[in-house]
Amino acid sequence: MSSSPTPQTDSLAQLNQRLKMFAQTRNWEQFHSPKNLSMALIAECAELVEHFQWLSEEQSYQLPPDKHDAVALEMADIFIYLIRCAERLDIDLIEAAQRKIEINEARYPADKVYGDARRASEYE
Incomplete structure (x- = not known):
């Protein structure tokens, strides 16, 4: 677990800039085409769905802490790929x-x- 949560005052623009710098520092921009990012996005969506497979409606609201954290991280992956794809296509989300x-x-x-x-x- 991280040492402290990211302040809620972070803007989408600041997050976008951090993600862009992360990719540029690693020379990953070359892999971040809209096609590749959208494919990664759908794969992460499938991973999110897996956490809810076979649960009842009620159970889906009452995840144990470890599963809740795993769901949060899957949602973060989805959010990250969506932001990156929008940046590459110059779309204001x-x-x-x-x-x-x-x-x-x-x-x-x-x-x-x-x-x-x-x-x-x-x-x-």
């Missing part, structure tokens, strides 16, 4: 997420979909 939320707010108006989890096309 915050702006893209804000746009996507606006799209979803229009596609799924609360008064129409409240408590119902169907796909948008199924509401037509």
